Amino acid sequence: KQEVTQIPAALSVPEGENLVLNCSFTDSAIYNLQWFRQDPGKGLTSLLLIQSSQREQTSGRLNASLDKSSGRSTLYIAASQPGDSATYLCAVQAAGNKLTFGGGTRVLVKP
């Protein structure tokens, strides 16, 4: 059974620092890995989707890498801003198209 783990569970940084969020998964037979953002009491917003054949994806200040063989992904957010404060969730999609989610990393960027 696929298990997804996110470390750390919470992270607090001063504005301007780079953020590094980690995600690991146990079964490398995946179609893709996705990073989502969730604001308190809201739904999820897709940030980046990395297909299993890709090594990384970039969007603005966000960069996500994928090492399928070791079961790891890292989300980098450059030059963090208070507006980046949210919970970040990673999820892997495998056979049956079901997403398996990690527990999330709650990020606070202090002005």
Add this chain to the structure above:
Amino acid sequence: DGGITQSPKYLFRKEGQNVTLSCEQNLNHDAMYWYRQDPGQGLRLIYYSQIVNDFQKGDIAEGYSVSREKKESFPLTVTSAQKNPTAFYLCASQPTSAGTDTQYFGPGTRLTVL
């Protein structure tokens, strides 16, 4: 506006009652999903549907039921058999079941049992 909507935003249920959560999408997506989120945790899959008139159980289907009579709609019923239903419920849709697209999420319904 295209999107996925959920209603109501907040729902209160007395013990022993069944309640139905609405999920509608006008994105013409084939696949739809229901997830449950407990405080400080990730999402867990309740039910999913890849096509009209077909649906499958997810990881935590006990105490829940769904229907998919129309492509646009995927309502979730929380029955009295669900012993701990207080949670945040999220609906999602996906263009196809091919596994190459992201899922699009609604704003969620917070269910509280009184």
